[in-house]
Amino acid sequence: MSVLSEVRVGTELPPLRLPAISRTTLALFAGASGDHNPIHIDLDVARSAGLDDVFAHGMLSMAYLGGLLTGWAPQERIRSLRVRFAAVTPVHGEPTCTGRVVALAGTVATVELAVTLADGTVTLTGEATVDLAPES
């Protein structure tokens, strides 16, 4: 876990590398999240929409960013998490989550976040605020 005294502007969070997203991953996420939009799980529907294949839920990648943050700070210290969905994540994409502290205001760190695929495509950008104050 991070300690406030070790964090400064420029600190990089340890990257979180996820396995390649399989059709099973998408089916399990659909079930666990309740997002059953068939564009993410049904090849026939994806084809009928003019796509070659299904693509991953954007909220799957946002959940990965949640895992990046909880690997760095206890969840009760996360104050906010915000993302913009910049590009589609294809099935079989291999995401890596990264974060960098870009501001420190008192004990609150602002962390710039990204999810990037193996081919360099940035699929999500965003930021989180994390209060690193030790427990009182």
Added chain:
Amino acid sequence: MPIDDSVKGTRLPSVTMTLEAGRLASFAGATGQPDPVYRDPLAARNAGLPGLPVPPTFLFAIELEQPDPFAWLTGLGVDLRWVLHGEQAFTYHAMAYSGNTLVASPQIADVYRKKGGALQFVVKRTAVTHVDGSPVADLDSVIVVREPEVTS
């Protein structure tokens, strides 16, 4: 078709969910959550937690429990084929754990246009609370609707 500005402020149906440990564990597993406290009740207990913690983004799942979670959009005349999820934000106020019951109360907060109407934006704000009304989180979703007929 243009979304009418008068829908701003419309309250959408509330959804109540009791957080079942198995469901939270499934979400943590499906999303590669590395920390065992999110999946293993014994690990959570050993960490001094009252149950499995709700992962940071799981709160968006509450509204998806409705039989037709996108009825509010189609009710605005939106064709779901042209819908993109543009942005998502969570502001956290308190933790929640397995066993808790949460209420999600969504509202259409804003509607605006860009590119001469070729893109329409709907902002849905959802307050998530415990059943006693104490705040857990506020969620903002920005839904982008493309209008294929409008040339920008």
